[in-house]
Amino acid sequence: MSIDKAPKAPHFNITSPAPYVVHIEINRPAKLNAFYNPMWYELKGLFDFFSHDPETRAILISGAGDRAFTAGLDVQAASDPSSSALSSTGHSDASRKATHLRRHILELQDVISTVARCEKPTIALLHGYTYGLGIDLSSACDIRFCATDTKFCVKEVDIGLAADVGTLSRLPKVIGLTSFCKEVCLTARPFSADEAFHNNFVSKVVSGGKGQLVEAGLELAKLIVTKSPVAVQGTKNILDAAWGRTVEDSLNYTAVWNAGMLQSSDVERAMLSGLRRKTPTFEKL
């Protein structure tokens, strides 16, 4: 099984609840799944691995325990003098501090971008506290479902900073630069599952607890993995490339992409299966 070959990531539970489906659970429930240093690198390692893993066609990501997807950055850990993140970098000169901070931010951004670049569809399953980094991380996923009890918050202004690992770049892409988007980013006010649904951040609110949420996510993932992985992964790549570019550029890119991909045997298999009302099977990718 491919999950056995995944890099070590002690703060995450990795399971395969169905063929071709991987479930990554953030596993630090005692701290509301808040992130501290080692978790960033584990997360990056996992998504780098599953992005290319031929036995993976869809990825679920959720938080362990009943209380949180993730409460965000572990502020206590980050404010510890020994932490490199936001405290003194050993430089007294402001420009040198700035250089080190920039490098550090780019490094953390790259972790979240690894999730966004993952070739396989990613489904974030949100419940309880989904604060700060929880928004950065889930905005980098393709699909978001949440439980009725989810409490969302773009928390960063409450710790004195503009969110810098992805939320401010990806939320306008996901929900538009709406009044709601500005309101929740500028105020750090929490918002509910209903608001998340009304504003198109999540595409489904699942009643019941975390169990029902995971079930709903799994059902979606199981549907995705029956499709041609060539078609699914191409769809994801092209949709993401459309953003911030003109329609003309996007159309040309699509034509170049499909010039190679339409030669897939999947097209014939899928078409014939459709006509014969059979379920096709596809080679790994």
Added chain:
Amino acid sequence: MSIDKAPKAPHFNITSPAPYVVHIEINRPAKLNAFYNPMWYELKGLFDFFSHDPETRAILISGAGDRAFTAGLDVQAASDPSSSALSSTGHSDASRKATHLRRHILELQDVISTVARCEKPTIALLHGYTYGLGIDLSSACDIRFCATDTKFCVKEVDIGLAADVGTLSRLPKVIGLTSFCKEVCLTARPFSADEAFHNNFVSKVVSGGKGQLVEAGLELAKLIVTKSPVAVQGTKNILDAAWGRTVEDSLNYTAVWNAGMLQSSDVERAMLSGLRRKTPTFEKL
């Protein structure tokens, strides 16, 4: 009447239900209005013509029969060995196949882009099956109304490919790159009129059958054609140019556009009519 001068398009019914309004009906109901080769070129010819036709100020597009706007690509026809679309192109070399496929995709994209580039406002009236190409085509229109019975589907992954004639480039422009957008593109799951409305794909769901739908579309078209065609066509052009560009670029483009257009006698006519509470008439465009 200008519709008599339109190019021949046997698979489409062309009528003019009101002055300045053209209604293009996809007319292959026995096949759920599915597209096969000759229809592409007819469609392009029609929109090339009406884009510049001075007697046309708004275009309705709908599907004939009770069952479908269009079920999409006629897969049976496309999978026929004699069809050029996706089958063998007579080349054994993958790069040469790729070149031919790219040319073919660009050609089909250009048909849908002809709809998008049409200078006159276009209103898609969707009912029944609105699958695959039905999404590509209606996403290229300006306004979308649907009937309560509409069944939408971004069908392409079900035939083993990433949608490549427009949906993946235009859907993020129309509804944002939301969780819902990714969900329906990655899964090919059908979605309802209600979901289409909640997610801003259509701006109205019309109760009743296709008749009521066409009536609602016609009412909208009749409203549009009372307005200055200079104002309406400029509004369409500027809105479309705003996409994928910065606000600064869009503002400058608008100023250059209106430098020529504000010299229109329509401005004075419209203003005076407004002040005098009369209905203005405008020269053709």
Added chain:
Amino acid sequence: MSIDKAPKAPHFNITSPAPYVVHIEINRPAKLNAFYNPMWYELKGLFDFFSHDPETRAILISGAGDRAFTAGLDVQAASDPSSSALSSTGHSDASRKATHLRRHILELQDVISTVARCEKPTIALLHGYTYGLGIDLSSACDIRFCATDTKFCVKEVDIGLAADVGTLSRLPKVIGLTSFCKEVCLTARPFSADEAFHNNFVSKVVSGGKGQLVEAGLELAKLIVTKSPVAVQGTKNILDAAWGRTVEDSLNYTAVWNAGMLQSSDVERAMLSGLRRKTPTFEKL
């Protein structure tokens, strides 16, 4: 008090209903707060001033009287032969007219862009007639609340022109290039508070009259001014810069921005206050 130092603007009431909060009220209620020449320059002066005023952290903008935020351009004044805006510019040559019109449009756009560029968060409080320029202006604000009685209209096609001081560039940024967006821009049909909420133009519809609306806006502003101004103003700048650019560009820009800004003492103050459950205070900005 800083509002005493603001430039003169006789057509606007300027108050400070709470510390760090400025309320700018368009004050020409007898004309439904419609804009004529002097008001443009007053508006620009005010936003240039408050953008950099260290005692201002949030700005409310509303319309005086019970009937309108603003009915838009004062068409009667604009159609007066002595007005420079849209009437003859003293040139018979079309290209020279075009040059003068372009300069004039760029000048008016710059007024609205001054609102958009304002470093401090801006909250538009909309009630009654919010027509034409009312959409241009409120689209340039960050957050929009409205009263239940608000009547919205992208009015410009009714006066024979494509909206050119901001609506067509900013509405697709705020609500997407949806069917609804095209519909209201191409038809100039009025729309209601409910439609504005459904389509994400406003993030709250406030029941009751204008008093309740201002109260709701003030409550939001009061929340914003308790946050670090470094964090809030950075959040606004980065969100606006994200639009029309790629996610990659936006992430890099964010890292450069925060390289300087994370050195703020606000970060430590905010973090420690959070851990100690106290309310932090921040230096002016």
Added chain:
Amino acid sequence: MSIDKAPKAPHFNITSPAPYVVHIEINRPAKLNAFYNPMWYELKGLFDFFSHDPETRAILISGAGDRAFTAGLDVQAASDPSSSALSSTGHSDASRKATHLRRHILELQDVISTVARCEKPTIALLHGYTYGLGIDLSSACDIRFCATDTKFCVKEVDIGLAADVGTLSRLPKVIGLTSFCKEVCLTARPFSADEAFHNNFVSKVVSGGKGQLVEAGLELAKLIVTKSPVAVQGTKNILDAAWGRTVEDSLNYTAVWNAGMLQSSDVERAMLSGLRRKTPTFEKL
């Protein structure tokens, strides 16, 4: 021979001076090869055809006679009242005139863009008068050689207009937005072969007359046609797509392009031929 299948173009001489090489000669020497209406459509037809013609791998374009590549637009013909180009369009309203002029410009631009989009490398061979349209046209080619006697001129300001069929968009791409570029565009002053070479507009100045020039062009074309057409046409496409886009976008586009194209048998053939010091042959494209 494929040139026999080319569309009729009486104002152009079409020859094939070597296998896979096509030579298109503008043939109106009595008028210094100046362009009038029918020639635009002939030119578009030719490049549309040869772009996809499998027996064409390189295209030379030159002017017949000793005196000119082309003197540009035939101003006498264009100023004829019966010509549609720049004279009255039958509309008295400035905005309607503007609409017709814009459509006409877009149509002419599309002719030159057909040259630029041609999948096969194009080599402009310039001698004598290379004025106005001569710059628009040759800027849309890939490679430019000239004779020592060539007289270049961005002539448009001399006829009262900003060049609008390509020069102002492509010259900054070809030679940068240098002082020289601005100087020759703003003054319409003629410039010499030496200046064209110093400023990188041409990559070779050929001594002797037009005969030697064509010889040099043919030699270059013969070299190109020995190479893999997959490699050559891909190189052209990727270089053109690089312009006006970021390096990151260009790299990603290149990877998608070559994902399909590296599967070519040409790679193995070319590599093995290189190692064995033999001349490879490649399938048509």
Added chain:
Amino acid sequence: MSIDKAPKAPHFNITSPAPYVVHIEINRPAKLNAFYNPMWYELKGLFDFFSHDPETRAILISGAGDRAFTAGLDVQAASDPSSSALSSTGHSDASRKATHLRRHILELQDVISTVARCEKPTIALLHGYTYGLGIDLSSACDIRFCATDTKFCVKEVDIGLAADVGTLSRLPKVIGLTSFCKEVCLTARPFSADEAFHNNFVSKVVSGGKGQLVEAGLELAKLIVTKSPVAVQGTKNILDAAWGRTVEDSLNYTAVWNAGMLQSSDVERAMLSGLRRKTPTFEKL
């Protein structure tokens, strides 16, 4: 005479050496024309004025005295504790300092951008020291001529900073991001007139002293002012807009621009004058 109506600018000599030509001379020769605070605002005022002045069709800018175009920023003045530019801004907090520095840089950039945005062609005449700001300023002009004795230098790294008022944004536009461009920016090494010519920064090196240089510039300006100002100013605008955008965008922008501008009577006047070999005259703009 229009130069009498120009705003006061005591540090600049303003003359009109020929009809429609304005000559702006930086006039602080005792300090090698180095810039200190008041000069920035004078410069902006002048270019704002002449940009729209109908009696101005070309602008020369040079430096008074024999020794320098400008030696750049007056470092002694800038390092004075009372200067706001780079010294303490009265804030101890790094993020607040950063905010004030950013505002100040944007303000100075806007001065140079006013030169770049000037609707009329600008010709920089460079001699002697052309250091630091001298490169920022002349890069924002359209055309650059220099004397043989000119000593160029992108001086900023020598005062510990990356050039921030325009050089790093405009030099790659003017000369490309060549090895030479990076070399002179990264080292602050001076370069000669010959190098400036070889690398396309200037389009002419004038032998003799400053007198001959001004003569050459005046000759060029006199040529420009004989052309249609509609054509010349349109050419400048379109060329500048081409930069950083795709060819497709630039072509569309050009078509929209000329839709209004081709209606100019200048086109007919210029064409007929050309056919009759007479000199046309054009209305002011």
Added chain:
Amino acid sequence: MSIDKAPKAPHFNITSPAPYVVHIEINRPAKLNAFYNPMWYELKGLFDFFSHDPETRAILISGAGDRAFTAGLDVQAASDPSSSALSSTGHSDASRKATHLRRHILELQDVISTVARCEKPTIALLHGYTYGLGIDLSSACDIRFCATDTKFCVKEVDIGLAADVGTLSRLPKVIGLTSFCKEVCLTARPFSADEAFHNNFVSKVVSGGKGQLVEAGLELAKLIVTKSPVAVQGTKNILDAAWGRTVEDSLNYTAVWNAGMLQSSDVERAMLSGLRRKTPTFEKL
């Protein structure tokens, strides 16, 4: 010494010929410094390390031996069936091959992009064969010097492919999309040091052998390292970010960058040293 801490790279000689200067020599002279698999990863490791190494302020890169900077890809090794690069990837399906090829290209591109992203200035010293990958690699450096004997070649079309690890994306940025650029990319014809200089690919041609070349590079590097590293590294970052973006975007980015960086003590040190004609020293970065 920091070079002792650099990652192992057996195919490269690493020396520090002067304080703050690192010299990386490609060391496979028996194969004309041609690249095979392990060298890519070593190269990436080195530039990742030196990019952040505080004791490095300038990097020279050259080729060992008298004959070549690098002859490019080791085609013999690449055509070996056991090599993953271009041979069979174990998939019979064209779309799956395409996916693996794309991943592989992106991986190799990332190596060259690591050179381009290196925060410290990089100087390529080119002699002898500088073929294929030699152009990709040196185009990603900031400055290029060459010896008189250098033989340049964009070799890729000779091995049946469009160059895909950087040349086609970066050469238009370095030298423009000139006739010469297209000519050498489409033909794979070798070009000389003189042509490289005329076309601005290199900024200096050094007479004599490789020794003199390295001396000239070292002299340049020694000059760079005397400057403020804050200023130098900022200059590099801003220049690179200018490419493919508008001037307006670049100016805003510069202001944000310098908001943090002008707080550097280097500014005061550099200014005072300049005024006192002393040599400043700067803290590491």
